[in-house]
Amino acid sequence: MSDTLVVLALLLVAVAATGAALTRDPARQAVVLALLGLSLTVLFTVLQAPDVALSQLGVGTAVTPLLILLAVRKVRRFGRREPDRDEEE
Known part of the structure; x- marks a missing residue:
């Protein structure tokens, strides 16, 4: 049973x-x-590493994707901004 869970988790x-x-x-x-x-x-x-699982849950599942989404939002908003008229003169 345990080997089956490990294989299924690895496939996931x-x-x-x-x-x-x-x-x-x-x-x-x-x-x-x-x-x-x-x-x-x-x-x-499944591999019985709860401390690593909790760290992965916090960092890999929540913090890293959130930072990526915020960076993408900032880059897209910055790219749409029109140049100031003072900079053109």
Whole structure:
């Protein structure tokens, strides 16, 4: 039973990692990265590493995708901004 859970968790991680690598849009990639972090959390829990699983849950599932989404939002907003008229003269 335990080996089956490990294999299933590894397959889940492999699918999520492939999805993260194949996604082109940075905003969608952040969401897929959060799913990858969640699947890694499941894998670490199955492998009986609860401290690593909790760290992965906090950092890999919540903080990193949030920072990526904030950076993408800032870059997209900065790219749409029109230049000031003072800079043109």
